[in-house]
Amino acid sequence: MDTDNGGLQSSDLCVVxxxxxxxxxxxxxxxxxxxxxxxxxTLDGSSSADFDDGIASFQWTQTAGTSITFDNxxxxxxxxxxxxxxxxGEDLALELTVTDNGGLKSTxxxxxxxxxSSGGPDLTGSWDSLKRSRIWYWRMIRGNFKVENLGTxxxxxxxxxxxxxxxxxxxxxxxxxxxxxxxxxxxxQAVDISFRAFYSKRETYTxxxxxxxHGNAISETDENNNIIVSWxx
Numbered sequence: 001m002d003t004d005n006g007g008l009q010s011s012d013l014c015v016v017x018x019x020x021x022x023x024x025x026x027x028x029x030x031x032x033x034x035x036x037x038x039x040x041x042t043l044d045g046s047s048s049a050d051f052d053d054g055i056a057s058f059q060w061t062q063t064a065g066t067s068i069t070f071d072n073x074x075x076x077x078x079x080x081x082x083x084x085x086x087x088x089g090e091d092l093a094l095e096l097t098v099t100d101n102g103g104l105k106s107t108x109x110x111x112x113x114x115x116x117s118s119g120g121p122d123l124t125g126s127w128d129s130l131k132r133s134r135i136w137y138w139r140m141i142r143g144n145f146k147v148e149n150l151g152t153x154x155x156x157x158x159x160x161x162x163x164x165x166x167x168x169x170x171x172x173x174x175x176x177x178x179x180x181x182x183x184x185x186x187x188x189q190a191v192d193i194s195f196r197a198f199y200s201k202r203e204t205y206t207x208x209x210x211x212x213x214h215g216n217a218i219s220e221t222d223e224n225n226n227i228i229v230s231w232x233x
Contacts, residue, residue, distance in 0.1 A: 119152030
């Protein structure tokens with residue numbers, strides 16, 4: 001408002017329009033990684049940010065390397081299994097695209113270098129001998145069992161459990177008849193275990209099942225060779 005020397009006044013108005021400008025998000029695909037073949041790899045884009053209207057979506061894609069499968073390519077954090085068989089030191093090129101609520105996008109990339117697996121322990125077993133005999137009202141099964149570490153790394157101590165079964169499947173219908181502690185085994189090392197069990201001659205058990213590394217306490221390169229099914233002669 002202005003006033004002249006005679007005391008008269010006049011006023012005027014003006015309008016200021018404030019415009020909001022949406023800034024694009026900032027994608028963060030996480031650091032580069034080096035992993036072994038068949039290792040579970042975690043990609044974490046949760047450090048991505050949008051400072052005005054927020055992130056609406058995430059999208060992971062692969063741009064180079066042996067094909068992989070994402071656990072959930074539209075999640076901030078996703079997983080995949082490193083491929084087995086690529087040349088040692090192969091790089092997988094991965095890209096994260098984030099989109100904010102205004103439709104603006106941002107991308108970031110990371111590399112996962114896959115090296116050959118260094119291996120690990122692998123416990124399995126076999127029967128050196130297994131026989132059945134009858135003692136009065138009892139049947140006896142006895143034998144010698146070998147636990148062996150076929151892997152390329154040492155195995156921690158474990159336990160081997162023995163069961164009598166009427167079929168070839170280890171389940172709740174079987175009866176446990178013994179267990180043995182197995183000490184640490186170096187790669188390629190084996191240990192012998194003596195086994196003996198009694199049961200009523202009225203029962204009919206055809207199979208003896210050995211469960212190596214009971215409870216899967218040891219992470220092995222092959223978890224499918226821990227159940228050994230046999231039958232006494």
